[in-house]
Amino acid sequence: MPRGPEVPVQVWVDNELFQADQTLLVEQCGFFRGLFRSGMREARASVVRLGALSAGGFRTALRVLRGERPELAAAADDELLQAVECAAFLQAPALARFLEHSLTSDNCSLLCDAAAAFGLRDVFHSAALFIRDGARELAAALQSPEARAYVASLRPSTYVAVSTHTPTPGFLEDASRTMCYLDEDEDAWRTLAALPLEASTLLAGVATLDNKLYIVGGVCGASKEVVEPGFCYDPDGGTWREFASPHQPRYDTALAGFDGRLYAIGGEYQRMPMSSVECYDPGTGCWSFVADLPQPATGVPCAQARGRLFVCLWRPADITAVMEYAAQGDRWLPVAELRRSQSYGHCMVAHRDSLYVVRNGPSDDFLHCAIDCLNLATGQWTSLPGQFVNSKGALFTAVVRGDTVYTVNRVSTLVYAIEDGTWRLQREKAGFPRPGSLQTFLLRLPPGTPGPVATPLPEL
Incomplete structure (x- = not known):
């Protein structure tokens, strides 16, 4: 289904300004959908300030929502954590799916722990399955007791x-x-x-x-x-x-x-x-x-x-x-x-x-x-x-x-x-x-x- 006309909006994140399409944000993110359809004064604002997120995570989120495929597999730990935080805060299923498809043996333990902490259940489950199928050292690298127990409860392929x-x-x-x-x-x-x-x-x-x-x-x-x-x-x-x-x-x-x-x-x-x-x-x-x-x-x-x-x-x-x-x-x-x-x-x-x-x-x-x-x-x-x-x-x-x-x-x-x-x-x-x-x-x-x-x- 074709999207509606673009509605420009400015988003300030961590003292950095992003130009975005309000229509895209509403379609792809539960947070913005609730914000712009709330009927409150903020819903009519052309500028949104998000103080709780990192600029790097929001930049990754925008790229994914626009259909790009940033290279997360080789990203630094901070970038991965910021992307997980954004997916959870913005309620962005497309970004969560992208994280699932970016799992590798290099980042699966980090993503599993982060997804458990931020409540991204699908990412958490996919990362746990990946770890269950991999080498034992992948599970040993987990920091979260919840994640370790969940991985141990799963069946390997x-x-x-x-x-x-x-x-x-x-x-x-x-x-x-x-x-x-x-x-x-x-x-x-x-x-x-x-x-x-x-x-x-x-x-x-x-x-x-x-x-x-x-x-x-x-x-x-x-x-x-x-x-x-x-x-x-x-x-x-x-x-x-x-x-x-x-x-x-x-x-x-x-x-x-x-x-x-x-x-x-x-x-x-x-x-x-x-x-x-x-x-x-x-x-x-x-x-x-x-x-x-x-x-x-x-x-x-x-x-x-x-x-x-x-x-x-x-x-x-x-x-x-x-x-x-x-x-x-x-x-x-x-x-x-x-x-x-x-x-x-x-x-x-x-x-x-x-x-x-x-x-x-x-x-x-x-x-x-x-x-x-x-x-x-x-x-x-x-x-x-x-x-x-x-x-x-x-x-x-x-x-x-x-x-x-x-x-x-x-x-x-x-x-x-x-x-x-x-x-x-x-x-x-x-x-x-x-x-x-x-x-x-x-x-x-x-x-x-x-x-x-x-x-x-x-x-x-």
Whole structure:
């Protein structure tokens, strides 16, 4: 919805004068909304004085409210504290969300303590989850007893995988039709839950949203008949439910859980690639069409960084194009392009301000992976030094948790640490004991007895 006309207002903060748009402040901040709509004399004033805030924090707040993305990840401690104080005092949800998306292992403990002190519950919760998933020293750095206790009460995210399955008749038992999770303490994959008999993970979109797993658009049969319903798994109750499928039947679609909604991006139907994109609102249970991709595409790699959704498209003449979906304007925006030889297999993951595009290479060497890194702040591409052993697609199932990348194949689960833009092999765990292509993701599993160890099955 377009904003109303700009109404200039002067704001004095800590002896510094800021020129601002009153309409923007009223729309984005509960404090100014209450001030300018109160009917009091101050509501008609063209000058506002805020003695309780810092000029630096208010400057950051204005930049965020105007749609800018200041670099908070590397900001000094004082700047972060001032931004938290402003978000709380001004009652500015946009600034609070920006703080959540700026969490890193360098600032999460500080932001967690500050959010606890100023009552920013969403920032506090997000920072606590980040710390729970990270190294133990992150929790040790917390100053607030409340924060320490809250972090300890949370469940860490767990690495989960499901291999390729098609619907199974009820009279046939298939022990392999399960999701499994990695028990890192015991170095074993354990069974989490059986798939519904009607569900298919073959060419399906798989994504998580609000700690639930969603499966959309799998197929069955040589004719690639699309499985009609979608399936949602809730780990808290260990239950599955069906939900509506997209308006346009599609398979080999990319599914992304982003900003409280699911996005089914591109895909194929009756062997024709599509550019259409649909959005699912779990609150209403309804799908709606949003802006099309710039081109038809299947199996689109997608990733989220700093609260932004990105996809990677292949174009003729060996061009890799990164696009961003701007939900506010419902449009796809070009971000960057890279000329690289295309080859079999690809994915994209995000860490901090960087997107990592993974593909086979060099040339037709399918036993290695090449990784190109796009820095979103500078727009510059770099190639990671060295080649990573692929071994049947390990890196094409990459998942990032904190500063760690999880990859898996039948031989091993490889865990990398991201340090200064490079991936360093940190440790090696058990491989996934089932054949077929894999889809991997993170879920926060409830406490309780672990499932049985997943038994190895032969290759088909």
